[in-house]
Structures are given as structure tokens and as C-alpha cells.
Amino acid sequence: EVQLLESGGGLVQPGGSLRLSCAAFGFAFRSNAMSWVRQAPGKGLEWVSGISDSGGSTFYIDSVKGRFTISRDNFKSTLYLQMDSLRAEDTAVYYCARSWGALDVWGQGTTVTVSS
């Protein structure tokens, strides 16, 4: 079964760090670009970051540039999002998704809460 499983969310103080992970199952992870999408409480979807299949190209929305780092380990079939200097406005459910275009497979999401 094609599946994505996120982990690593939690409660963190402003200025703190978290690393999200997304384990992929049932498809050729190394052949697919991947994305992170977030959804603040009661709000819409926001694409955050994308990475090419090799990991050689990465892209971010302006509000997270310099604070978030997307990466992948194709041997472990795992996607990561390192989040530093977290702000209250980063509070959201974070989803990983397959592809960088039309996102055809989604994880269940992991919740990140930034609060003192």
C-alpha cells in the first residue's frame, strides 16, 4: 500500500527547533519529488517546501527561507523538514505529500504548536 507517515511534531517554545520526518512505503521514493504542506488551525492549505527526487533542488516559501531546511534520505525512503527559529505563526498541521506538482499521496499530518 502506498503510504506516507509523518512524525516529529509537538509543542515547542518560540525560537526553538523541531525536525519532522516522513517515512514512505509502497512506491519508489527515490524517483519522486516530495513536498511539505501546512495548515494552520481553521485556515487553508499552504505549500511550504519542495525537493527534487535526487535532493539536488529545493524550494521554500519566503516566510520560511533561512529557517526551514528540507532534505531526504533515499536509502531510508524518508523525507525531513528541519525547522529552526520557530514562530507562533508556524503553528499548524504539517503534511508531507508525494510530488512537487499535483500532490497525489498525502500523509496523515503531524501537529506543530509553537507557544510559550
Added chain:
Amino acid sequence: DIQMTQSPSTLSASVGDRVTITCRASQSISNWLAWYQQKPGKAPKLLIYKASSLESGVPSRFSGSGSGTQFTLTISSLQPDDFATYYCQQYNTYSRTFGQGTEVEIK
């Protein structure tokens, strides 16, 4: 960045109604547009890609059309399972963007 604007924000409809949601891009995105359905507490589900291609397993009552800057998602006969929030998303530029969403609620 390309802005995506959906209308309406909320739509009240009955089972069996034909429903149309519009998505407008702030500049041309060719046909690089996707539509998603999201239910409360769940991850989004891809319905349509490349503006008009139906994702595998999605019922044929869903259809998409448009190109350039104007796009529509149509549900030909609304079913109870279709009450949800719908989002468009452009993937023409490196920074992908979503519309603000359209909630389809029971009339």
C-alpha cells in the same frame, strides 16, 4: 508569487445539485492546476490534475476545465459524501500556491 482566488468561499447546495467552483490565477499558469477535496481532520485528496485530468479512483461526477487564468471544478450531481472543502493549487512556478478554499455545505 502567483495568487489563486476561489469563489465562492462558501456554497450551500442540496444532494443532486450541479455545483461549480471557480479558481482564478493572478497570471497565466497554462493548465498546471490541481483540485483537492478535504474533510475535517483529514488530509486533502487529489481530485483533478492538469486542470481537467481525473485522478484514478475519483468518481466521474467530478470534472475540471479551464486554462490560462480561469478554471472551474464541477460536481455534476452532488452526493452526501461530497460535502467538504475544495482547494485549487497552481504548480506552474517553483513556489506552489493554493486557493483559500471553498466550503460546500448542506442547504
